[in-house]
Amino acid sequence: MSSRWIDIPSSDGKTFAAYLALPPTTPRNEPAPGIVVLQEVWGVNAHIRSVADQYASDGYVVLAPDLFWRMQPKVDLGYGEADTKQAFAYRKGIDLDLADRDIAATVGALKAMEAVAGGVGVVGYCMGGMLAYRAAAHGSDCSVCYYGGGIAQQLELATSIPVPMALHFGEKDSHIGKDQVDAVKAALADRAEVRIDTYPAADHGFNCWARPSYHQRSAALAHGRSLAFLATHLGRSAV
Numbered sequence: 001m002s003s004r005w006i007d008i009p010s011s012d013g014k015t016f017a018a019y020l021a022l023p024p025t026t027p028r029n030e031p032a033p034g035i036v037v038l039q040e041v042w043g044v045n046a047h048i049r050s051v052a053d054q055y056a057s058d059g060y061v062v063l064a065p066d067l068f069w070r071m072q073p074k075v076d077l078g079y080g081e082a083d084t085k086q087a088f089a090y091r092k093g094i095d096l097d098l099a100d101r102d103i104a105a106t107v108g109a110l111k112a113m114e115a116v117a118g119g120v121g122v123v124g125y126c127m128g129g130m131l132a133y134r135a136a137a138h139g140s141d142c143s144v145c146y147y148g149g150g151i152a153q154q155l156e157l158a159t160s161i162p163v164p165m166a167l168h169f170g171e172k173d174s175h176i177g178k179d180q181v182d183a184v185k186a187a188l189a190d191r192a193e194v195r196i197d198t199y200p201a202a203d204h205g206f207n208c209w210a211r212p213s214y215h216q217r218s219a220a221l222a223h224g225r226s227l228a229f230l231a232t233h234l235g236r237s238a239v
Contacts, residue, residue: 002022003020032117033120034121035120035122036106036120039067040128044064061115065102067103079210123143125146126149127148129149133145133161136165137157142166142230144226144229145166151180152181165195166196166225168197168226170203174203175204176204181198
């Protein structure tokens with residue numbers, strides 16, 4: 001497996017950075033499906049880069065775009081109090097419509113790569129989970145949304161989402177309460193290609209092993225379910 005930063009053309013004639021993680025070379029060295037990994041509010045930090053590496057080791061070509069680049073390029077924050085305060089300032093300042101365009105540009109960049117075949121999915125965490133939900137309405141082949149804060153406030157998009165989705169929520173999540181999860185379930189109840197899993201022991205951010213809320217069993221179950229979902233909906237298995 002190898003990784004590096006690359007530049008992606010934006011919709012307004014500029015460029016922004018994205019972290020590219022490539023799968024290990026195999027004897028057949030065939031093209032693989034692509035995944036866009038969408039950051040939490042702490043930026044494309046060490047954890048998000050490791051998540052991209054994890055999906056690359058699973059056989060996918062992965063891009064994690066820098067979604068805060070219009071405010072500050074390559075934000076890379078930790079989980080302490082000062083960094084978290086700065087992170088939420090960036091979250092408050094992001095333009096979601098421009099972020100949607102940057103995500104679409106990242107999906108397009110992956111689809112244009114010779115190393116990619118079989119579709120491009122979007123996987124997002126927290127803020128990125130909400131943006132992955134939005135991406136399902138704007139050009140991804142499928143989306144996986146981990147504890148997406150704000151999805152319940154954007155359920156009007158549900159009727160315009162044409163692609164499969166998988167959503168993961170922790171039942172101990174104080175940021176996304178049961179009422180919000182129930183509202184999401186109700187809005188997507190008639191969609192056979194949408195699966196929603198909840199995790200009884202999991203809090204918000206349960207997938208992030210750098211945070212106190214990390215819950216290994218829930219993270220492992222969610223990752224396995226996400227891999228099965230992606231392998232089913234991206235057109236061909238990863239090599």
